[in-house]
Amino acid sequence: MSVVLSLSGVSRAYPLPRRRLLGPRPMLQALSDASLTLSAGETLGIVGESGSGKSTLARLVMGFDRPDAGRITVLGQDINALPAPELRRLRAGFQMVFQDPFGSLDPRRPVGWSIAEPLLADPALDAPTRRKRVAEALEQVGLRPADGAKFPHQFSGGQRQRVAIARGIVTRPRLLVADEPVSALDVSMQGQILNLLSDLQAQMGLAMLFISHDLALVAHQCDRVAVMHRGRIVESGPVAQVFSHPRESYTRSLLARPETKSADNRELVNNTP
């Protein structure tokens, strides 16, 4: 199996406002020394509580932001060492699906245009080819090609997320980064979208980075999982193994089912974040 994504020792810190005049600028270590690999056809789950650095990781992988340290290799290329034109060419190979289906589609463009946007970078594709690919993608996600002429507000949330996924796969990428792809959706819709992602993965041999704070979703969807805590990957491995025999206490606390806990008030107080 070929490796499509690997991170080694990746760190990223964000500056915070100074507390004192001329004092040092405090930094927030959003990601520290993260390493992981992802192979073709595989789904890697990233779990962790809010603010643990999951989205930061996604942004770095997508090249929206640069790491302070470490190397990110996508499809065999170090994306931060690549000259801009070549990175652009490479981008067709890795795409992203966002959390908010309302915010990730330009409200002023028909969805067909949005789906075609990743194809615009490839000068080899002419307009009819692009149209054909868009129609294909729409069908793949269970929509009709005619829906490409509609605007985002004419779709329901779940359909919108399908459109977003169509845009993610239209370039036939080998890696799809999905940052909380279903957490904004109704329960009934979540199943539809997760099934769709599974199907596409099977069809296209996609590798997927699946980010979620919902352990049940990750458990269902992923082959392997990395648990994040305060910017660090504290544990990783096959899902069944990590979730049934967690090594780290943090992972255990994540997995702990509250109702099994004693309702002792004191403990509740001490654990409040």
Add this chain to the structure above:
Amino acid sequence: WARTEITLSTQQEPTVLDPTADATASIDSMLTQNVYESLTSVNEAGEVIPALATDWTVSEDGLTYTFTLASGVTFHDGTSFDAEDVLFSFNRAMAEDSTNPSKRIFEPITEITAPDAQTVVITIDHTDAFFLFNLAQGDASIVAPESVDGNATSPVGTGPFRFDSWTRGDRLTLVRNDDYRDLQDGMMERITFRFIADPTAVTNALMAGEIDGTAGFPSPELLPMFESDPRFTVAVGTTQGEVILALNNGRAPFDDIDARRAVNHGLNRQEIIDGAMYGYATPIGSFFPPSDANYVDLTGLYPFDPEVARSLLADAGIAEGTSIRLRIPPFAYATRSAVIIQAEMAAIGLDVEVEQLEWAAWMDQVYNGRDYEMTIIAHTSPNDLSNFTRGPNYFYGYDNPAFNTLWDQIVATADPVARGALLQDAQRFVADEAVHGFLFQLPSLGVYRTELSGYWVSSPVIFSPLADLRWTE
């Protein structure tokens, strides 16, 4: 019991109160011959009368003036006035680094001496028929060395009123000088000038009873309203201000006399006077006040006739629709006339573009820089036919040795009758040359409370003595 206080308004606001350092007309209108006095003065008829000099003699050759000064006069600060003050004032105005706005007045003087404390002798290098008249101006005010440095903000003179207070931007107050040598009964004890620039505001203030009168009322259209209001008297008089459509003789197209004559034929003075001044003005055909005894009516010289104007323009080779800039200063008479002139010029085939400039910009660009084709300006100085002798560097761009010779003759002629005849020749000369479009004589328009008397209706000079102001029952 008689009222002895009065509030007047003036449109223009001075920045300093020293007429020997600043040309602002309102300094003179408020202070000259009221706070400051000169050796001579001028009455409403324009005749020279004694002031600080009670008497004078002129030598046979007309080159030596001997003035006898009033005695027992003190300045408002208590220092006494004598010939030394006169010498100081004149020497200061004539000095190399003098910044007197009318330094020209002093140019003829070659020597000035004080044989005794009450006598001053002035020698000039050529006869000057206007010399005594000029000495009455605010620029020749007699100031004291002790107080001269403070005159910009608290003027000290010898006149019937002393300076009381000045709130910049709002008002200036004079009070009666009880030590004045010629104190009269009923003279105002307190005179307040309010600075109100806007004609509507002046009207409102008059109507609201906040001011008792104003000279130089800027809106002739409102006069009928005041005339029909029993509370007010409208005083319409004359000024020395010739309003002209000045043509730049120094550059095309108005370096051509045909072009200038065409403009004169194209001007319908009556329409301009009616339109801009609501009839309150006297048309002029040359550059001389109609109130003067030596005035010649030349308004018929170029009768209004667009056809003649057109053919003259054609003769001068000026194409129909030629574009001409009319760059005007921001004065009511100019802006109002400009629109009408623009329409009249359009009728003879000149495309006039009106450009209203700030006063400072007008002085810099039009007056100093001579960058204009046409402008509208009132020349308010007395005896200013001499402007036509000022040569190519003056903004007229007019240069005619024949006229210069004529003017030299006028200045040198002491005999009033002979001089009068020469002045008439000069008027004809200027009109014949059609140096400018001559429009009208600026009227002196005043509105006063009916109970008020003693104000000047006409303005032969830019100052206006207030000692005769009285409230009557």
Add this chain to the structure above:
Amino acid sequence: MYKIRNLSLSFDGHEAVRSASFDIPRGARLGLVGESGCGKSITALALLGMAPASARVSGSIEIDGQEMAAAPERLWRSYRARKVAMVFQEPLSALNPLKRVGDIIAEPMRLHLRLDRRAARARARDLLVEVGIPDPEARLDQYPHQLSGGQRQRVLIAAALSCDPQLLVADEPTTALDAHVAGRILDLLKRLSETRDMALVFISHDLEAVARVTEEMLVMYGGDIVERGPTAQLLADPRHPYTKGLIEARPRLDALTLRADGAPRPRLASIPGSVPALADLPKGCRFAGRCPIERPACAGLRPAVSVLGPGQRQVRCLAPLLPAKVPA
């Protein structure tokens, strides 16, 4: 305590809640579930007399025998906080960012219970202890943004509890929170209801959450209460196809032990389609069009409520599912 009969709420003639009838007895814990847009929130707001101004309300809301559906705002106001209080979904935006925590909690007490500043503050402190916020004395002087999401939600609950209401309506109080924190809040609500003998209406689309907190639940779809009954029974043995769909669509963490490394991923069941807009809802059974067992009659005819078996179970379906085999 609350008796709701034929409560309808409509916008522009479209019914967002369709003749809902239910009771809230003293101390009861009632769950209200359903997908987004099913009418949960506006039903809840109606319980406080706070339905949107644009909504037309009909039917009857009786509180302790007093008919309130057409009651003037003034009367409603005197009921709020004392008889009924509400906790909203977004913990940060539901708290006035410019007010100190202590003042937020104390304000209703000073107003309704006429407590003086000191007494109100003391009680606010006690309430913070009750909802389990550490170091309550210091928290009183903090601002909402200085607290974590879970703490904010607790403050909101404390404010709602301040006047000792007989009914607490919690509208999706945990959706903005981590699963971790959310669990604690749920337990807190349950405990408060028990210790104070306070009725609780708990709104959520999360069945697990509802299961943890409530004794009885109502399932709403498209403005209809489609099924109701004791929570455990209803979850174990759903009779309405919508309820069943909801239950099955959800991946479950405990299922993962069944899936060994490399084993094929099971497909998730899901309800096809999505909730239509208010104007596009079918006239008859609201679920028509998405229902796996739909019959031709469904879309045109509003099914009547059938009472099932013993107990409190009711379902609004032409052909309710058969009872599931009782699990061993």
Add this chain to the structure above:
Amino acid sequence: MRNLPVSLWIGGALVGVIALAALVSLVWTPQDFATVAVSERFQPPSARYWLGTDQLGRDVLTQLMVGARNSLTIALVAVGLGGALGTALGLLAGAKGGWTEEIVLRLADFSFAFPALLFAIMLAAAFGPSFANAVVAIAFINIPVFVRVSCASARQVWQRDYVLAARASARGGLAITRDHVLPNIAAIVIVQATIDFAGAILIEAALSYLGLGVQPPEPSWGRMLSEAQTLLFLAPQLTVLPGLCIVATVLGFNLLGDGLRDLADPRREKAR
């Protein structure tokens, strides 16, 4: 046209009437606007002079119509220029962020601190009063407003996921600005433009009132007002009419702006 805000209707109607008058004046006016006929001054309304004549015998309706043309043209060109430049700068700042943004916004702050009318006065004094300079002055005043508005909204758009998606799609900054940012801030910029348009009419009136705007014989509402000011007692309509025209136009554009904003408000759509 269901459900359009009332303000849009009223504003549109007011602006429509004024704009129509301005357009008609291009091809036809009751009289020639530059013709002066002193003998015809202060005529009451008649079949020949629908609204009577002014102090120089010019037809008031004609003056108002051509005045509308001049006011609208100045406002249009000025707001257009200022809006285009300001929006371009704002988009640049919003796209680049960092130092570019800092500099652009500081410059905008800087020109905010400079009293606007003062700037116009100085400009008119420096280059002489004229149509063009009035335009430049008003345009200049407008630039920082547009910079701020467009930069702030552009920055927001740049935060949106669809822009991230576009970046993931290998689109360049210029393409993203053109395809996503500009269309999405257009509504806000247009609303701003209508409101500034109203402001521009007021500034133009104030400039003309001070003699710094359109030069005669071209009529302008502001100058009509200032010229007729002293005639308030004689012929009040000469002051009232241009004043009303200014009020109507400003009101019209403000209402239009309000209406457009309501229309563009996404919450409106949701509440529907």
Add this chain to the structure above:
Amino acid sequence: MPFLLRRLAGLVATLTGISLVVFAVMNVLPGDPALTILGLDSTEDARAALSAQLGLDQPVWARYLDWLGGILQSDFGTSYAYRVPVTELILERLPLTLTLGLLASILTIALATALGVFAAARHGKAGDWVTMILSQLGIAIPAFWLSILLVLLFAVTLRVLPSGGFPGWAEPLEALKSLVLPVTALVLVQASVLARVTRASVLEVAKLDYARTARALGLSPRRVMWGHVLPNALVPMVTVAGMQLAGLITGTIVIENVFFLPGLGRLMFQAINNRDLYTVQALVLLFASIVVIVNFLVDMIYLLIDPRLREGRS
């Protein structure tokens, strides 16, 4: 606090920039101060002498540096036209303009808040409509035109208030009376703008969750409005009020001329006409500092209003 220091540096930079611009513009402006002062009949040598006296024969940069040096010793130069220190000129007129501005600001804020809240509380009802129509008219009426109409009514026809001018502080009652119309003319326009912002902002906040929370806790509409909604609506109101101050400054320039009040606005006008560089310079700097300082105050008020901003977070 780096914040204060940054703002101070910003202020100095802005003012330096503005002073440069003013110096440059005033030099480009056609018009020679000496000619303006001495008039058309003056002779060249008199003008040259005056120019030398005023230091106008120096090159621009030398004059600028000279002026800058003066500033550091708190000497703002001597007015060309008035021949007195600029500081004196300004101090003389500052009280009037300050009173005018402050009165107008306070009344604007009070009136606008009252109207805005009133309209918002009656959202969609007659009271709202009337207030909003009046405020639209208020915005649309040019201040100078409104002034004329006010004078016509109150000074000329009713004769209850002076038509303009300022009697000085010696008679406080008269002084206040003479400020009534100018302040009214300023306030009506500015308050119209602010009232609309207030209304919009209040309506916006009233829709938010915490307003709903407050209502759900049984608070009366009035209490919700004044205790919860209005404080939160303040931020946009303060922003606009701050920007309006710049408008107010421009407004006073016009209003002081219409009512012939001896204030800074009128001084500014005259100074430009007289090409009185140092006076213009000082006035522009003063006005700009006021704008910058007010912006700073606005930021401080944000901090006061909003605890979230107090912690240096964005």
